[in-house]
Amino acid sequence: MDPGASDGASILHVDMDAFFASVEIRDDPSLAGKPVVVGGKGGRGVVAAASYEARAYGVHSAMPSSRAKRLCPQAVWVDGHYDRYVEVSAELHQLFHEVTPLVEGISIDEAFLDVSGARRLLGEPVDIAHRLRARIREVLDLGASVGVARVKMLAKLGSEAAKPGASPHGPVPGPGVFVVGPGREAELAFLHPLPIRAVWGVGPATAKRLERYGVETVGDLARLTPEVLVGSLGQAVGRHLHDLAWARDPRPVVPDQAVKSVGHEETYARDLTDPSIVNREALRLSDAVATRLRRAAIAGRTVTVKVRYPDFTTFTRSKTLPDATDVAAEIAEVARALLDTVDLDPGVRLLGISLSQLGPPPVRQLTLDDAMAEGGRGRGDADGVRADVAQAVDDIRRKFGDRAVGPAALTTADGLRIKRKGDTQWGPTEP
DNA sequence: TCTGGGGTCCTAGGACCC
DNA sequence: TCTGGGGTCCTAGGACCC
Numbered sequence: 001m002d003p004g005a006s007d008g009a010s011i012l013h014v015d016m017d018a019f020f021a022s023v024e025i026r027d028d029p030s031l032a033g034k035p036v037v038v039g040g041k042g043g044r045g046v047v048a049a050a051s052y053e054a055r056a057y058g059v060h061s062a063m064p065s066s067r068a069k070r071l072c073p074q075a076v077w078v079d080g081h082y083d084r085y086v087e088v089s090a091e092l093h094q095l096f097h098e099v100t101p102l103v104e105g106i107s108i109d110e111a112f113l114d115v116s117g118a119r120r121l122l123g124e125p126v127d128i129a130h131r132l133r134a135r136i137r138e139v140l141d142l143g144a145s146v147g148v149a150r151v152k153m154l155a156k157l158g159s160e161a162a163k164p165g166a167s168p169h170g171p172v173p174g175p176g177v178f179v180v181g182p183g184r185e186a187e188l189a190f191l192h193p194l195p196i197r198a199v200w201g202v203g204p205a206t207a208k209r210l211e212r213y214g215v216e217t218v219g220d221l222a223r224l225t226p227e228v229l230v231g232s233l234g235q236a237v238g239r240h241l242h243d244l245a246w247a248r249d250p251r252p253v254v255p256d257q258a259v260k261s262v263g264h265e266e267t268y269a270r271d272l273t274d275p276s277i278v279n280r281e282a283l284r285l286s287d288a289v290a291t292r293l294r295r296a297a298i299a300g301r302t303v304t305v306k307v308r309y310p311d312f313t314t315f316t317r318s319k320t321l322p323d324a325t326d327v328a329a330e331i332a333e334v335a336r337a338l339l340d341t342v343d344l345d346p347g348v349r350l351l352g353i354s355l356s357q358l359g360p361p362p363v364r365q366l367t368l369d370d371a372m373a374e375g376g377r378g379r380g381d382a383d384g385v386r387a388d389v390a391q392a393v394d395d396i397r398r399k400f401g402d403r404a405v406g407p408a409a410l411t412t413a414d415g416l417r418i419k420r421k422g423d424t425q426w427g428p429t430e431p
Numbered sequence: 432t433c434t435g436g437g438g439t440c441c442t443a444g445g446a447c448c449c
Numbered sequence: 450t451c452t453g454g455g456g457t458c459c460t461a462g463g464a465c466c467c
Contacts, residue, residue, distance in 0.1 A: 040435070045434095045435075046434070048435085061467080064433055064435095066433070066434090067433080067434090070432085106466080106467080107466075107467045108467080200466075201440095201464090201465065203464060203466085204464090204465090205463080205465085206465085235441085235442090236441055236442085237440095237441075237464085259438085262437095262438095263438080264437085265436060265437080266435090266436085302459085302460095304461095314462095315461075315462075316460090316461065316462075317460085318459085318461075320458085320459060320460085350436095352436085354437090424436080425436060427434090427436090428435090
């Protein structure tokens, strides 16, 4: 029997327990045992993570902070440290890679591992899961839950079943590792009683549609024909859900997927009404996007601008360029042209800019050093000068930090307003 | 009680080409 | 004079995930 055979339960889903909150408590033990909420305290903020003590009051991630404060007034609020979580996530991935190279990260604190090829060396998947969990505790001093199953969806549902419960006194330990199956009957016995919202890909809209057919559990879903589902939800979602309801999930674990878009957006503490400020913000967001593109050595052809009005209506405008760009001034120019077609009178609650249709960066004529050696003259034309400037900005930021240099137009009384990933991650800080 | 920021994937219509 | 079908690209919107 081939240990790598696909009929074995050889996919792990690893999910960190209350990740951001746990990192904060680990790094500041005075928080231990308290209801800790990580997120944006401001009027427009949301909860990023809540400790199990806070969850006992009904607080959970993505909840508006104002509601969380009402539910749990005694909660200790902690500003998120996004860079820190990225570091811990990298350490976590090192531990994953001790097990297998087949790691598919699906968020900062979650991943699928295909251990079918590791079985001969490392043993049964369930044993691998227990050891990995212990290793995460040992090295990172953090809790993780692991689901083990034949397919991705069931592994994900398994890690959910493995999780601790919430109580005012802290987490109530769960099994930590939960195996779904083996065998079709055991899989369906686990899957069919679950509410449809538990299925990855069923959100509020889909659940509401399915309600009309009297569907509440995955078992109810399984009893509908694929034709009915496709008719109600469309080809892709309909067929996919029908398969999932019968525990069929052909998606492989795919490591190192290429990114498809890079963007930045920001919700403002106060709605923007002055078009010149909106234009300045467009440049600021473009600068942040362009910097990340260049760092990743990619460029994009499609510029998309996103606007949200104070009443929360949200829409996008996009334009595809003949050639890819990674230069802030070029992105901002397109973004501003797109914004010119938009009515800004209602005010702007959120502005976003993203680049897609990504590919290799445009051929760069000269580096800063080349340009200097030439007496400061680069390619000469406008695009060439912009590219040279971008190169110089990157060089300076590498040496002196992101806020050392930036477009003059971003200078305000408070200094240079440079955006970085992770800033205002959970909403504006000021009310 | 008023909703963040970073993404992915799907759909649908129109343009354009063969 | 009326009438093709398929494929690809672009744009906009929507659902969903963490």
